[in-house]
Amino acid sequence: MDQEAKRALLHKDRQRVWHPFTQMKDYALQDHLLIEKAEGIYLYDADGNRYYDTVSSWWVNVHGHGHSRIKQAIARQLDETDHIMFSGFTHRPAIELADKLIDIAPCGLGKVFYSDNGSTAVEVALKMSFQYWRHVGKPAKSKFAYLENSYHGDTLGAVSVGGVDLFHSTFKPLLFDGYRLPSPLVSEWSDGRPTPEAAESSVAEALEAVRRLFESSAAEIAGLIVEPMIQAAGGMLMHPAAYVTGLRELCTRYEVHLIADEVAVGFGRTGTMFACEHAGISPDLLCLSKGLTAGMMPLAVTLCTDTIYEAFYDDYETLKTFFHGHSFTGNPLACAVALESLRIFEEESVLEHVGNVSSALREQIRRFEAFSHIAGIRQLGMVAAFELYEDAGSRRSYPFAERRGYRLYLEALKEGLILRPLGDTLYYWLPHCTSTAQLEDIVDRTCTVLERLGYR
Amino acid sequence: MDQEAKRALLHKDRQRVWHPFTQMKDYALQDHLLIEKAEGIYLYDADGNRYYDTVSSWWVNVHGHGHSRIKQAIARQLDETDHIMFSGFTHRPAIELADKLIDIAPCGLGKVFYSDNGSTAVEVALKMSFQYWRHVGKPAKSKFAYLENSYHGDTLGAVSVGGVDLFHSTFKPLLFDGYRLPSPLVSEWSDGRPTPEAAESSVAEALEAVRRLFESSAAEIAGLIVEPMIQAAGGMLMHPAAYVTGLRELCTRYEVHLIADEVAVGFGRTGTMFACEHAGISPDLLCLSKGLTAGMMPLAVTLCTDTIYEAFYDDYETLKTFFHGHSFTGNPLACAVALESLRIFEEESVLEHVGNVSSALREQIRRFEAFSHIAGIRQLGMVAAFELYEDAGSRRSYPFAERRGYRLYLEALKEGLILRPLGDTLYYWLPHCTSTAQLEDIVDRTCTVLERLGYR
Incomplete structure (x- = not known):
């Protein structure tokens, strides 16, 4: 999409659309991410940047985006x-x-x-x-x-x-x-x-x-x-x-x-x-x-x-x-x-594949145990989650006003990753089509973001 | 659809589906109408019978079914x-x-x-x-x-x-x-x-x-x-x-x-x-x-x-x-x-067409004035309605238990007409694609049904 078309759409978005579960003032300076294409586990924005849809587009996607049989x-x-x-x-x-x-x-x-x-x-x-x-x-x-x-x-x-x-x-x-x-x-x-x-x-x-x-x-x-x-x-x-x-x-x-x-x-x-x-x-x-x-x-x-x-x-x-x-x-x-x-x-034996990827997910998330500001790591099937703490030992939370989860979401976008923390709870809600290679890449990128934000 | 496939589907429908706003016992002996094709203002059942969708499929259809542009x-x-x-x-x-x-x-x-x-x-x-x-x-x-x-x-x-x-x-x-x-x-x-x-x-x-x-x-x-x-x-x-x-x-x-x-x-x-x-x-x-x-x-x-x-x-x-x-x-x-x-x-100047068909509708429904058991004839745009009365002069309603509207719906189906009265209120809620010729045909068929049921 050319830059002018993109700017025009984002202007109209800001002017006329009220997004769900969204404090619109959060997007006064920050644009909503304009998605132009969706394929498998990936979303592509108007500039052609690729993102892992690790939340299955609000927990709905199953077989990946744009599935030909669907x-x-x-x-x-x-x-x-x-x-x-x-x-x-x-x-x-x-x-x-x-x-x-x-x-x-x-x-x-x-x-x-x-x-x-x-x-x-x-x-x-x-x-x-x-x-x-x-x-x-x-x-x-x-x-x-x-x-x-x-x-x-x-x-x-x-x-x-x-x-x-x-x-x-x-x-x-x-x-x-x-x-x-x-x-x-x-x-x-x-x-x-x-x-x-x-x-x-x-x-x-x-x-x-x-x-x-x-x-x-x-x-x-x-x-x-x-x-x-x-x-x-x-x-x-x-x-x-x-x-x-x-x-x-x-x-x-x-x-x-x-x-x-x-x-x-x-x-x-x-x-x-x-x-x-x-x-x-x-x-x-x-x-x-x-x-x-x-x-x-x-x-x-x-x-x-x-x-x-x-x-x-x-x-x-x-x-x-x-x-x-x-x-x-x-x-x-x-x-x-x-x-x-x-x-x-x-x-396509989807549940069998889910079983394999779930096992890999269970292994992969152990990598977060090395982060001192993280606790409560848990997983079931394609879902995994943990909390960010100011002091994980005493489970002292960060001040509400710091909005750590929101800042993580913004930072993760730069790493080609869609993360949508619930407060300070970071989670994956992966589509069933996720491969183990994609899963590893997702966890790699998550670690990069977490390190950059000082959670190690 | 062959008769065996049709019977199998209707059997499963009765066995496993709970339809909205429906007393399912009404369909103990009477099948739900199994629709196989939809085109313009028409629905076609599994035996190839054609029906006018005069209620726009619960008030939703606008340009007709199966519109190629959509x-x-x-x-x-x-x-x-x-x-x-x-x-x-x-x-x-x-x-x-x-x-x-x-x-x-x-x-x-x-x-x-x-x-x-x-x-x-x-x-x-x-x-x-x-x-x-x-x-x-x-x-x-x-x-x-x-x-x-x-x-x-x-x-x-x-x-x-x-x-x-x-x-x-x-x-x-x-x-x-x-x-x-x-x-x-x-x-x-x-x-x-x-x-x-x-x-x-x-x-x-x-x-x-x-x-x-x-x-x-x-x-x-x-x-x-x-x-x-x-x-x-x-x-x-x-x-x-x-x-x-x-x-x-x-x-x-x-x-x-x-x-x-x-x-x-x-x-x-x-x-x-x-x-x-x-x-x-x-x-x-x-x-x-x-x-x-x-x-x-x-x-x-x-x-x-x-x-x-x-x-x-x-x-x-x-x-x-x-x-x-x-x-x-x-x-x-x-x-x-x-x-x-x-x-x-x-x-496609749809509202202009709606204006023309609405005028025709306003004219056509005057034909119901000749029915002695009908009163309250009214119309706005593509919507028209009237009531069935045991005695239209004194506005005495039929006994509730007679379910006149429901019986009219069943009778109208035989005439290739989908009517879904609200109690004893009969109405049209026509799609915008209705032609004046189709409108006349719909009113003709409605009159036939009303005469057959003794409302003249």
Whole structure:
């Protein structure tokens, strides 16, 4: 792109676009990075500079950018149908995708409800759970339990079960009340890598808090929502599978829906197709988006048990219909893309490759142990994270105003690396297509940036 | 499609898919219509039967299905970038679309915030308005006013400002409180076509209710949300432009944000590009989706004034950031499609054509005046509606349990016509590509169906 065209676009961007989760004043002097091309794990800016997309474009990309099979799938679908309404009407791509998802999802999930993004998938789950208990004669079960540090989306229902105060507290007067539970292992991670004994006792403590809540209040709790294995936006907080297994047992015992929000962690990101597989459990409701379309375009699903579905199935006059729907529900293009992505998973043995790269990632991140300002190094599947500390020994954080993470992001760009720290938590959220050679290069470059900024 | 493939798909559909806004038991014996091809205003089922898509596939389609220019725009964009994240990064399609939207939108709207669907566009508007008043030192302005019969989406924030009890009342315990205002002209339409005098006095009365509310409570009201010109899901209730003009005056006078939800009525559906143009006013926040991508795929925007934007623009440490964003924010494919749709509007004089077809529609619907069980015939742009009555003279409705609208939908399918009545309100929501010959054919077929069902 010539410099004049670039300047003109960036001028309009600054003048007319409000970017998400962005303090626009940060870009008063600094341009947003103008991306012109995307291929595999790489993004290219308007000057032809190449960057590793180590965050999979906000945790969505799976098979790499510009995958030829995905592009062909879109072209094929466009020759059949573009968008048609999904109430009263149906079509092959949405049916086949629902069928396939139920085949691969944790067992017991029998129905697929489509929507457009993670927030709507969560809203659908909350509304289904809430309405279910009315239909089965337990309307007092109307509240939700959720975890501190949890993030489930930005619509106000999803915000109501969010536990990241920076994002969520402003909107308190618009939110419904719920029960906030402690996250397991948060203090242990902030103490470095927890020992197996510390992890076990932290999980036991967190589950005991759930048990106590259910013991006193299960009669008014519809569901508990959790991001299984990794609380992502809350700071890439990882917990052992035993915590999820424990939640399943307690939810079953106390008749509370277990809502698994796998919007971020689904589709192989944690090493298994779905994060619940680590725990060998099935939730009552499962929310999926992001990786569903391999990161190509908006689509989401909420899967539920047949038990939940059947409580809504009745004569119209009983008014048990689930009155929820978005215009583009079951969009044929997006469904065709998702189907092709699942075929790629199978035919190209993607999870096997993820297993190999995950092992390499586990090895590679040990290199960060040599940095004295770094602690809490952790990894699961294609995700790895650690914190920057002013004093890693005593876990003393840098002053908030220094915005170490933001400065790291700017510096990493110069090294051809897209890093998007959450506060002072640096993480990778790699696409499945990452090769081990690319991984090594990414860690090399990260080390260079960290050294340059004095974290050694 | 061969019969076996069709049966297999419909079996899986019944077994595994939960359709939106659908009592699934309605389809225990009746199949969902399996659509295999879409072209222009027509949908084709798996047996090759052709249907007029008179509802533009849930109010989204604009230039007809499978438009070659839109298909080409997708292919072109796929060769450039698929999806890339929109926080810290930017790209040509999103910048150019924002630029174009601000050029054509009512004046005074200076910034574009992207999201995925109508519900999220509304949630963004509500959250922006709410947070704005905190930033300017008026945190007491935290509630919203909305109209009875309004529909603004299905996420819980949007449901909180919804006024259709059938959809919304179930979720009451999860909703935030607001002020419900009367819709203008509801009782007048139920009395037949209102006289100009009746319309004027109804508007004056509805505006007086707003004035009284603002007089007593504006200090705690952040915004008022309205579907300008047509309350769509509430029953295609139309009001004069004077009502919207009056709302603008009152909102300005009492310092309340006017939030225009043009998700359904935007992009030419009412005859003007945006419905607010009928009233010659600009809202403070404008929500758009559906027709934005010509009905091809999910995308939404919330436009706001520079005044609102500037209240969030500050040093990061002040924590005035608007912490909201969806993974697929500013999806390049969807933006490319929307841009191409706007080019088609210009280059193919779409609004001029809409003007001609609208006039023909206004004439054609007079044919329904001859039906003794029909009243309330009304039209604006490409939208027309009327009610079915057991006794049109006294406006006595049919018993709810008879589900006249649903039976009409089933009967119309046999006539190659997709009609999706809202209760007993029958409506057209035609795509802009409709020709006058097609329009006549649609009305002919509608008359046939109505006669067959005994409404003459």
